[in-house]
């Protein structure tokens with residue numbers, strides 16, 4: 001039997017996320033993204049479908065590489081306007097019990113001391129359902145907004161991120177012992193100062209001399225997501241990530257990335273099963289194949305190719321408007337998303353051209369969709385899991401909330417009948433549900449930053 005498939009609803013606190021132009025569809029509700037009701041409905045719907053999580057992307061900066069201007073992004077609302085994703089979490093948690101929240105936060109622009117407190121706060125308020133998608137950004141426009149001329153070099157950003165992780169691990173795992181908080185009213189002692197330790201980190205990029213501001217939250221370190229898959233990105237994922245988000249259009253390429261990440265994790269002494277890999281996918285499902293194809297055509301009439309090109313140009317740091325239709329896209333080493341550039345240049349068997357990219361942009365994104373009846377969609381999803389070693393999918397929205405509702409109504413029951421999808425949630429915090437333990441295992445680098453008393457206790461319990 002195939003392993004249980006994991007599902008995240010992939011979304012973003014903006015109107016045009018991945019499938020550009022869909023906001024013009026009459027049934028699409030994404031323009032109400034700036035209301036609590038919109039997000040609370042999404043959370044309730046995804047929980048009804050027993051989704052493991054809502055995965056929220058985020059971007060700091062605007063997509064302005066295409067034609068050297070943000071105009072195409074602004075006109076087509078390509079991830080602009082974009083609101084803060086973190087603030088959605090308590091609102092969605094308030095109307096749900098089980099679903100997790102994997103939320104993107106760019107570490108380049110926020111000191112670890114403050115970020116660690118925000119993450120702990122969200123882990124408390126959600127009862128241990130918080131996850132962090134660790135990103136370092138890929139836009140020069142963000143750097144300019146933050147007072148820099150351009151963003152840092154691609155690999156240097158990962159080196160800085162490694163140090164950032166050390167700091168937040170120390171704050172989350174090493175500062176407060178589990179029994180530091182007494183809440184002892186009779187003796188008038190809230191917490192025992194001897195069990196709260198000052199983090200002293202004096203590194204190349206960060207200096208912290210402080211105790212963590214928050215008391216230990218259910219998971220301490222939130223569930224760690226990562227989504228960069230260049231060679232350096234995979235090494236970072238293998239070191240830190242518990243959930244890895246990959247994009248892949250063909251099974252062989254995806255399978256190679258997945259086994260490379262797991263191999264690297266094992267080389268770091270981690271159990272490769274402690275990494276869950278989600279593949280980005282878009283699904284158009286109908287009661288019959290014909291109905292799905294008609295729906296696809298109907299959505300397709302609203303797609304924005306220009307929006308898709310504006311998005312892709314900034315992801316790659318390559319202005320696609322400079323290419324002739326049949327000119328092969330050339331590999332360029334820049335500081336944007338290297339894995340996106342590699343996917344259509346050095347790693348692709350056939351050369352990619354603008355014509356080929358546009359030809360694939362059926363729904364305003366370069367990612368091809370799975371279109372079919374519920375059985376056909378289930379077959380395809382199961383085949384991807386079996387043939388590539390992934391664990392599940394980040395399902396991106398098309399016409400919202402319709403596409404998620406269709407999936408839950410039509411595909412989820414088929415996956416359940418095939419025995420590859422849960423019929424109820426497991427109990428406990430997000431990490432417990434995904435991996436069977438609420439706190440990070442001893443083999444994870446965060447564990448090395450635990451206070452010695454905690455390390456002994458944890459190993460005794462194992």
Ligand SMILES: Cc1cc2nc3c(=O)[nH]c(=O)nc-3n(C[C@H](O)[C@H](O)[C@H](O)COP(=O)(O)O)c2cc1C
Nearest residue numbers: 057058104135137227228229230233247337338339
């Ligand atoms: C599937 C996927 C999703 C991503 N989501 C985000 C995101 O929400 N915000 C962000 O700033 N970067 C995001 N990134 C960018 C990565 O975090 C990373 O910065 C970028 O891919 C460059 O690293 P790489 O060359 O190792 O892939 C994403 C990347 C991938 C592949």
